[in-house]
Amino acid sequence: MKIITENNNIIISSCSNFDLSQTFECGQCFRFEKIEDGLYSGVANGRLIKIKQDGDTVTLYDVNEQEFDEKWRSFFDLDRDYGAIIKELSFDSIIKAAIKAAGGIRILKQDGWEVLCSFIISQNNNIPRIKKIIASLCMLLGEEISDGVYTFPSAERVVKAGVEGIAPIRSGFRAKYIIDAAQKVFSGEINLETLAELEYSLAKKELMKIKGVGEKVADCTLLFGFGFCEAFPRDVWVKRVIEKYYEDGFTPGYFGKNAGIAQQYLFYYERSIGKNTKA
DNA sequence: GTCCAGGCATGCA
């Protein structure tokens, strides 16, 4: 991997195990959209960013070196050796096939509060609608940083809006969960600043104090927002994979300390099969 | 009209 700055763009070349479309379309984030082939735009780290991939070259537009080092390097998880992880994980034919299909996924290090809130919204819901609800939450309570572009609202803003206040986003029964999460985060009852320092099981317990946060939402939050790669969210797709291919041979801990990354490969893989075989 | 969607809270055995 080589990184240079050119015309206030960051150009990353020889970038292995990094595929933008897999990374943005594996369901870990909800605020990035494809503008054209290989070009994505979205809001993260409090700003709008455009990013493009051409072969193994990735360009971040309008980003200087300092901002890249402070924010985007960790956001795209560029310092993790995915090659080594893939090698370690390639111990059965199923995960091997999943890696073949999804080995370019990077686990994005997103804002913890945003991830928590997003995955509360995700429950018993479909991805297009999850995106819609999040977009309208941002428009309703976020900060407009440029024309029609909004940041994700703070927990404080959400608490102050209340269940009635967020009614326009039409999140249904999840509204009370969103408010409970915002209340606990804003009050400090749950401290997201120090959550990453806890042991995985303790961090998970903390998040599950929130109404509407069960094992799956907690695991997604820990994996996508707090760097806990051992978190293995069991959603319907992954449960399907386990039942279909592993039967009884699957135990907690099967994928080890990078179970979360394996989970994303399997999730993407199983969904892509569905898409390709739909006559 | 019916079913489903990156689940969870609740009640009951």
Add this chain to the structure above:
DNA sequence: TGCATGCATGGA
């Protein structure tokens, strides 16, 4: 501890 059911909403 484990299992069935309801839940808001919108698209297929």
